[in-house]
Amino acid sequence: MDRTESPVFEGADPASERSAAGRPARVIRTEGTTEIPVHLLFRDGPDPAPGRLRSAVVGRRQGTGEQPRLRRPAAAPARPSVPRVDPELVERPARVLPGGAGALAGACGVAGCVATSWWAGVLPSSAAAALGLPAHAGAAGAAGLGPAQWAAYAAAGALGLFGFGGLARGRTGRAWVLGLFGRYRGTVRRTGLLWVNPLLLRRRVDVRLRHWRSEPMQAADRGGVALRVVVLVVWRVRDTVRATLGVEDHEAYVRECVEAALHRVPVEAPGGTDGAADAAQDALTRLVAADAGPVGIEVFAVRPVRVEYAPEVAAAMHRRRIAALDARHRASMLTSVVDSVEDTVTRLTLRGLVELDDHERKALVKDLTVAFCAGRGEAGP
Structure with missing residues (x-):
């Protein structure tokens, strides 16, 4: 075949010329090219059907080791970090008894001490007569308390201390977080006279709806002008164990969340429109609620009540x-x-x-x- 009619460029070997005589050559073989199958290049796509596998020519420089670059999927945007609390800190009701049971146990302990004193002969005759007890036969010659009397005193005293020492009064809007040796034992939200194990550590938590008026805090408007803002926060403790054990001071945590939100949300300057002020209030409420929610605090509103320019401007x-x-x-x-x-x-x-x-x-x-x-x-x- 004439060179001008052959589809093979100059520099091709005779084998390529012979294959070109039967069918048109698809690959240009030179010093700077190589042949790579298509199914090795595109591994992410579906496998080609048999009989349709073709070759692709990928140019690369000799001696550089350059390989074809495949498009990588775009990385997902980083999500904002959310504070996490120990998942084991979940509020659950504590085991308490009615106050009558504690009062009865305490009365039994006192009665046991009195009975032991009468038994040991150390109870005065006037006191025994007042209590309706007969005079003890060995009272005049009582030499002291024996081991049995001391054991009875200890048992009756422990019963009285546990009975009266565990009495507590539950109030509406208040709760106790109970712990023993650093371990959470439950939350008491009941009201009235109760008996709580006196060995448990009690932390009182206010679960009523509360409002907090801040001091003037630093903020900025949409133009970056420095402002001083006083905000009113309406919130309450929803999960007592997370608010008490999940953070060191939940009231200080709320204040820090409000201050951080003011640095992120532009506040409407004095004399602005009501629509912009409402939008700023909604944005502040969402941010503070999202930050305070994982620690068991429910935020209802963060409302700027006074906005003024900073003294320097x-x-x-x-x-x-x-x-x-x-x-x-x-x-x-x-x-x-x-x-x-x-x-x-x-x-x-x-x-x-x-x-x-x-x-x-x-x-x-x-x-x-x-x-x-x-x-x-x-x-x-």
């Missing part, structure tokens, strides 16, 4: 507002004067009271404008 912003108000007042007064002059000249001309040429009309307009401006200036503040 208050004077400049005050002058700026005064200048804007003055410019607005001047524009309003000038519009009013121009309307009054136009109305006066039009009425004089239409009624035929004066006949004015252009020069006289301009002079009249000038005199009326000066007179009206002077009159409004004297009548102004």
Whole structure:
């Protein structure tokens, strides 16, 4: 075959020329190319059907080891970190007894001490007579307390201490978080007279709906102007064990969450619209609720109640507002004067009271404008 008619370029070997004689050559074999099957390049796609496997030519430099680059999937955006608490810290009711049981146990302990004293002969006769007890036969010659009497005293005293020492009064809106040797034992939300194991450590938690008014905190508006904001936070403790054991001080944690949210959400400057203020309030509430939720605190509203400029920019912003108000007042007064002059000249001309040429009309307009401006200036503040 003639070289000009062969589809093989110069530099191809005779085998390639012979294969080109039967069918058109698909691969250009030179010093800088190599042949790689398609199914090895694209492993992520479906396998090609038999009989349709073709070859692909991928150019690479010799000696560099450069390989074809495959497109990698885009990395998923990083999600914001959420504070996590020990999953074992889940509120559960503690085991308590009615207060009557503790009072009965304490009374039994006191009665046991009295009975032991009578048995040992150390109870005075007057006290025994007052209690309706017969005089002990060996009271006059009692030499002291024996081991049996001491054991009875210990048992009765322990019973009395446990009975009266565990009495507690549950109040509405208050709860106790109980722990023993650093381990959570349950939460008491019941009201009335109760008996709680006196060996348990009690932490009182206020679970009522609460509000907190902050001190002036640093914030900024949409333009980056420094502000001082006082916010009102409405919240309550939803999970007592997480609020008590999951964080060191849940009230301080709420304050820190509010301060962090103020640095992230722009607050509407003084004199702004109600819609922007409501949007800022909703954004603050969502952020604080999301941060305080994992520690068992439910936030209902974070409402800015007072917004003012920071001291370092208050004077400049005050002058700026005064200048804007003055410019607005001047524009309003000038519009009013121009309307009054136009109305006066039009009425004089239409009624035929004066006949004015252009020069006289301009002079009249000038005199009326000066007179009206002077009159409004004297009548102004």
